[in-house]
Amino acid sequence: MTSADDPLKYFRVEAHELVEEMGRVVLRLEAAPAPDLVPRLLRLAHTLKGAARVVRRNEIADEAHAIEDMLLPLRDGANAAPKPTIDALLRRVDAVAGLAAALDRPPATSQDAPAEPDEIAHADTAELDALYDAIVEASRQQRALRATVADARPLDRAEREIAQALDAAAKLRLVPMASIAAALERTARDAARSLGKEMRFAATGAATRLEGRVLNVVRGALIQLVRNAVAHGIEPPAERARRGKPAAGRVTLEIVRRGDRVAFVCSDDGGGIDLEAVRRVARERGVAPAEIPQLDAGGLVRLLLKGGLSTANGASQHAGHGIGLDVVREAASRLGGDIDIETAPGEGTRIALVVPVSMATVEALLVEAGGTVAALPAAAVRGALRIAPGTTARYTIVHDGAAIPLTPLSGLLARAGRPLPPRVAVVVAGATASAAVAVERLLGVATLVVQPLPASVGADPPIAGAALDADGVPRLVLDPERLVAAACAAPPAEIAVAAPARPPILVVDDSLTTRMLEQSILESAGFEVDLAVSAEDGLAKAAQRRYGLFLVDVEMPGMDGFGFVARTRADAAFRGIPALLVSSRNGEEDRRRASEAGASGYIVKGEFEQSRFLDTVRRLAV
Numbered sequence: 001m002t003s004a005d006d007p008l009k010y011f012r013v014e015a016h017e018l019v020e021e022m023g024r025v026v027l028r029l030e031a032a033p034a035p036d037l038v039p040r041l042l043r044l045a046h047t048l049k050g051a052a053r054v055v056r057r058n059e060i061a062d063e064a065h066a067i068e069d070m071l072l073p074l075r076d077g078a079n080a081a082p083k084p085t086i087d088a089l090l091r092r093v094d095a096v097a098g099l100a101a102a103l104d105r106p107p108a109t110s111q112d113a114p115a116e117p118d119e120i121a122h123a124d125t126a127e128l129d130a131l132y133d134a135i136v137e138a139s140r141q142q143r144a145l146r147a148t149v150a151d152a153r154p155l156d157r158a159e160r161e162i163a164q165a166l167d168a169a170a171k172l173r174l175v176p177m178a179s180i181a182a183a184l185e186r187t188a189r190d191a192a193r194s195l196g197k198e199m200r201f202a203a204t205g206a207a208t209r210l211e212g213r214v215l216n217v218v219r220g221a222l223i224q225l226v227r228n229a230v231a232h233g234i235e236p237p238a239e240r241a242r243r244g245k246p247a248a249g250r251v252t253l254e255i256v257r258r259g260d261r262v263a264f265v266c267s268d269d270g271g272g273i274d275l276e277a278v279r280r281v282a283r284e285r286g287v288a289p290a291e292i293p294q295l296d297a298g299g300l301v302r303l304l305l306k307g308g309l310s311t312a313n314g315a316s317q318h319a320g321h322g323i324g325l326d327v328v329r330e331a332a333s334r335l336g337g338d339i340d341i342e343t344a345p346g347e348g349t350r351i352a353l354v355v356p357v358s359m360a361t362v363e364a365l366l367v368e369a370g371g372t373v374a375a376l377p378a379a380a381v382r383g384a385l386r387i388a389p390g391t392t393a394r395y396t397i398v399h400d401g402a403a404i405p406l407t408p409l410s411g412l413l414a415r416a417g418r419p420l421p422p423r424v425a426v427v428v429a430g431a432t433a434s435a436a437v438a439v440e441r442l443l444g445v446a447t448l449v450v451q452p453l454p455a456s457v458g459a460d461p462p463i464a465g466a467a468l469d470a471d472g473v474p475r476l477v478l479d480p481e482r483l484v485a486a487a488c489a490a491p492p493a494e495i496a497v498a499a500p501a502r503p504p505i506l507v508v509d510d511s512l513t514t515r516m517l518e519q520s521i522l523e524s525a526g527f528e529v530d531l532a533v534s535a536e537d538g539l540a541k542a543a544q545r546r547y548g549l550f551l552v553d554v555e556m557p558g559m560d561g562f563g564f565v566a567r568t569r570a571d572a573a574f575r576g577i578p579a580l581l582v583s584s585r586n587g588e589e590d591r592r593r594a595s596e597a598g599a600s601g602y603i604v605k606g607e608f609e610q611s612r613f614l615d616t617v618r619r620l621a622v
Helices: 009-031 037-054 058-074 083-102 125-146 153-172 178-195 212-233 237-242 275-284 297-305 324-335 480-489 512-524 535-542 561-569 588-597 610-620
Strands: 174-176 199-204 209-211 249-258 261-268 338-344 348-356 360-369 372-377 381-386 396-399 402-408 424-429 434-439 441-450 463-468 474-478 505-508 529-532 549-553 579-583 601-604
Touching: 009 037, 009 083, 009 178, 037 058, 058 083, 125 153, 174 178, 174 212, 178 199, 178 212, 178 249, 209 212, 212 249, 212 261, 212 324, 212 348, 275 297, 297 324, 297 338, 324 338, 324 348, 360 424, 360 434, 360 474, 372 441, 372 480, 381 396, 381 512, 396 424, 396 434, 402 480, 424 441, 424 480, 434 480, 441 474, 441 512, 474 480, 505 512, 505 535, 512 529, 512 549, 512 610, 529 535, 535 549, 535 561, 549 561, 549 610, 561 579, 561 588, 579 588, 579 610, 588 601, 601 610
Parallel strands: 199 249, 372 474, 402 434, 505 529, 505 549, 549 579, 579 601
Antiparallel strands: 174 209, 209 360, 249 261, 261 348, 338 348, 360 372, 360 441, 381 424, 396 402, 424 434, 441 463, 463 474
């Protein structure tokens, strides 16, 4: 069917995106109310209503209009959204999701659909694979052509464009984790409400993109893990109060790249697995009766992983049938992965589903070591310190009050060239330890499509895979776990961290990319830099250390940059520290607000120029 024959072609995509965003914002409205959330929901509902009217989907337009009516009393911000209103909003969003999902099915089989589809919608895999292979072949032929051309410069631009197309095609084959993050949060929220518990859910790594086939398999397993964390892990409020815990439990999902694998780690701060109950139920059901009395904690956990056991007091829609971990185990089996469980009585449980992937995206810090550009997954980077070679030699540095090993990255990469004097020590965290690697330069942050190296290529132990840059040159992507292990095993290196010659600069920005870019520029210029992820975090850090300059983003959740500057100008302890605001806004009103708040300068991101930026920093820093 052509687009002319299908008037709903574009509405389907828009409706799915609007409904998904509405669900996320409603959950934010419940968890952390903010003045902009209700107006944002109204805009989303109004956009959906208008689009539905255009394509004559009046049932969707009517539901969107009903959502508008529910939100209007909350628009002035005078009243917080009560729980019944949140519940009603989510029911309406579910109804719209069902109507939108029905548009994807032929009319003959259309029926009410659940809000959560069984599979993640993504482009046809076979077609994308064919596109990717065609671009790879074009790249190969282009390189062969270079050998026959006397002046190869005309081919340079074509090769760059092919490399960019290859990167884009690779990304099209991947699906963002964010596509299921909202469903996981909703699962946790609904389970807690049903069981009379209080809970806060958070996901990290949702920007990671993975193959659709992987997400389609692990999706059900992750929903089950989150549901189990609420049903089995989080205690009722009265029990948490008795144990001295906050009334609201915490459930987190962390997506972490580990070499050629990805770990989905679900954690809770609940009561932990009742291992004696596992022993009792196993004895009652006759599971390995001779072994049960001798099993330690690890053995009981392995027994639980075999499936068929449940310690729940009766079955419910959330737990009690003993099949929850069966779903997780089946996902691991289908993908050739593993499951790992750690539990501590009274403290919580951590379950990791680790599966192999052939392709994924990763947000990475690019560094140069020994003439080689390497990428460190940004989620594992804990900070960076300026290095001065030739001073008092140290083999360790102190980070967060602990001594960690320091070694040149070039020494860990056998293929690196002759290193220049290192200038920056980057602190990298593994699962159980941390280490610092010395590099020559920080090159900024980039989102990379990572693929494993061919089996015929002998890779250094810390290397997890490779990603092509805009010129088609491979960049090494490092595995934090292996890198930390290699750094800990490396012989001592005569490198020292220099004492700061002037007070450090505090960079306050909620964007990882901006933080790392500004840090790399400033540290390359000789400044020491601390980082804060929010205005509130910045104020807490400023109370602990003396800074020579605050470099502050304007648009941040919670307190914005104007508020941060105004707060520091009103405090005698910070009043003498200049504050430089950085913003994407370029209006006179914003510059006026910056001046009134007491900012010493205002930089527009769209007009950013490195030398001018450093001149401003040098002029202002005290």
